[in-house]
Amino acid sequence: MPRMLDVSDEVRAEIGDEEADRLLVGEDAPRSYDCTSCRTPGDPENDRTSTVLFVGEETAVLAFAHATCIPSQVVSVSEEQLQGAVRSITGDSPASSGGPAAPQNVAGGQAVLGITSGLILIAGELHPALVVEPTAPIARPGSDGPGDDFLPLLIEQGFIPVTDTSEVPTLLGGWSVLLAAGQLHAVLQPGNDGGGQVAWWQAHQALSVTDGWRNAVNKTQRVLIYAAPVGSIGQQPREDLLRDALDKAAAAGKLVAAAMPLAGTPGA
Incomplete structure (x- = not known):
């Protein structure tokens, strides 16, 4: 029993x-x-x-x-996210190979983001992290100018500019990371008018993460999200090189971050 x-x-x-x-x-x-x-x-x-x-x-x-x-x-979750989770749980959908970066459409089709998962060492503890970098400049909705408003838009949503990657980013309320069947499905943000969460970024196909990343997120129940404009990070084959790229982006004033709980856990 x-x-x-x-x-x-x-x-x-x-x-x-x-x-x-x-x-x-x-x-x-x-x-x-x-x-x-x-x-x-x-x-x-x-x-x-x-x-x-x-x-x-x-x-x-x-x-x-x-x-x-x-x-x-x-x-x-949305019906589309749920069906993706079901396919992962039942094994009916092949998982992503989990390469260093996976371009995906932002909800609304406004841009394409690259997502890289990795472990970030802060104060002697490994933290699961996702690094978000667009493949092209992102303009403010409704704008037809050539500028890149990716970081200002995120700062308006509550992301904090990073000058020192040795500090853990603060928790961003209302946002969460959807991990189901051990795979990454979406980054969720608050809906309009106090409604339920909606996808800020959603995988077309569930993304695999390493066992070490899963173990770290099961321990912390939080994911650190770092974001930088196009050309700031690049596809880094190793986590030490990824950390170096984050440090350089922070020093150049081109990095924002936030901590997010897993969807369905306290604080989400």
């Missing part, structure tokens, strides 16, 4: 008392699972296990995770 399974009140309210009770007595609980966060095996009879309900506009999917990775939560 899976006595170590946790069904939060929030999840129970969504799935109903009958289904929640069946899970708790073991009727509908899996004998084993791959943690939806770290992708390592779990056993609800021996491991403290959380139920995580991903809810889209039309679909809901119940997943399982180590309680040490993510608490039992309801995670609201």
Whole structure:
């Protein structure tokens, strides 16, 4: 009997008392699972296990995770994000090769961003990070000028200019990073008029991250997001070279950053 399974009140309210009770007595609980966060095996009879309900506009999917990775939560996502997460969980969609950078469309199709994942060492601790760099200058919406407003637009959203990469960026409220089935799906920002979160950046195909990156994010429950204008970072094949590029961008006044929690965790 899976006595170590946790069904939060929030999840129970969504799935109903009958289904929640069946899970708790073991009727509908899996004998084993791959943690939806770290992708390592779990056993609800021996491991403290959380139920995580991903809810889209039309679909809901119940997943399982180590309680040490993510608490039992309801995670609201767009239907497109949910279907992408389902494909990753079921293995129906091949993951990205996880190369150094992956250009993706910004929501609204206004620009193309390159996303690089890596570990950043700050005060002796490894932090999971994403480095965002457009492939071309980004103009302010409605502007037809040749300027690059990428950093000013992010600063207006709450990102902080970075002059020293040895300091952990401050937490940006309302933003979060969607990691499902151990893969990166989206960076979420607050919706308009107090609505739910919407995708600021969304992967067309789930992006793989390294085991070390997943282990670090499971420990910190936060991701550091660094952003720089086109031509500031480049595709760096090693994390030490990526850190050097970040240091140079910061020294040149071309780097902003923010810390974001994982979607579905406290603070998201």
